[in-house]
Amino acid sequence: MTRTMLRALLLFVLAATIPSGLAWAAGEIEVVTEELPPYNMTVGGKISGFSTEIVQAVMKETGVEAPIQVMPWARAYDRALSVPNVLIYSIARTPEREPLFQWIGPIGPTNWYLYSLSERPVKLDSLEDARGRQIATVNMDVGQQYLLGKGFKMNSELQSTNRYENNFHMLKVEHVELWISNELNAIYLTRRNGEDPAKVLVKSLPLPELSSPDGLSMAFSRGTSPELLERFRRGLQTIKSNGTYEAIMRRWLGKPH
CATH class of the missing domain: 3.40.190.10 (Periplasmic binding protein-like II)
Structure with a gap:
């Protein structure tokens, strides 16, 4: 076997054995949010807030890495409307928005x-x-x-x-x-x-039409990989079932969701 063939075989094996989540770790997914304290906010130059901690916990669970970009809501919203593989939070799930995004699940109450x-x-x-x-x-x-x-x-x-x-x-x-x-x-x-x-x-x-215990969500833009969507949905469900989600909510709000 030539050196070129050996190198190609090695690359193939590596690609087959690396978890698929790492395919999105090199900046192929974007995460956008706004300044909406205490859900998402910048503290000491770092993004914080209880929704942020939930999103970060889901990303850790999925093995996906990406920096969180904070920007005005209109810009974040437009980005998630027009570019695939963009994760946006904390976004209210309304009938008007339902077909515009691919919803991962609720991450915070809102009144x-x-x-x-x-x-x-x-x-x-x-x-x-x-x-x-x-x-x-x-x-x-x-x-x-x-x-x-x-x-x-x-x-x-x-x-x-x-x-x-x-x-x-x-x-x-x-x-x-x-x-x-x-x-x-x-x-x-x-x-x-x-x-x-x-x-x-x-x-x-x-305003009861806007208010719900499950009022704010995380969602991906249209055109995002179904595999990636499923990975994040499973990740959110996992942190809710293993106590991570409740611990974050207790720390920030003093009570479980």
Whole structure:
């Protein structure tokens, strides 16, 4: 056997014996997210948050390695819409989004409200009562998409930014009357601002259509390998069955999911 043939045989054997997950370890998969504390956030230059820890645990279980890229939600969302092999989290699973992504599974609870400030409370009996009011939203997030789907208008009613903390600031300085937000995010940002959410924020209207114990998920873009999808689904199920998922939730939220 010639040296060339021997080398080819060795490469073939190596390819057959290396776990298939490592095929995606060389940057062929992208992982994208946004700043949505306490789900996903940058702390000390490193990506953290309980959703991030869950995603990292799934990746460890699957043997797949990839850096997590933090970017504005609209950019992450567009990337996952248009490029194969992109994993996005924490993403709300809605009927409108259902056919746009390939869903791995839920990774975090979410409850959504229209908030106002206790010093300027807004009483709402229904979503219709919010018509004509200025509402802070995040560009392309599920809250904005929900309100757009209900007929609310950009600029005349919805004031969009790229960062959640900007919306809390807009509410504080009276640029808007209402803020549509995930509850955990609203609590975190209010506390980070040195204030007590129970004293500062008013839940003007709950939004049950957006709220669920399984509200936020991890999902892949269309065109992603079925094998990779199955690998991640099994990985998520494994960390839920072996206690890893519950331990992460207890550490961050003080209770199991």
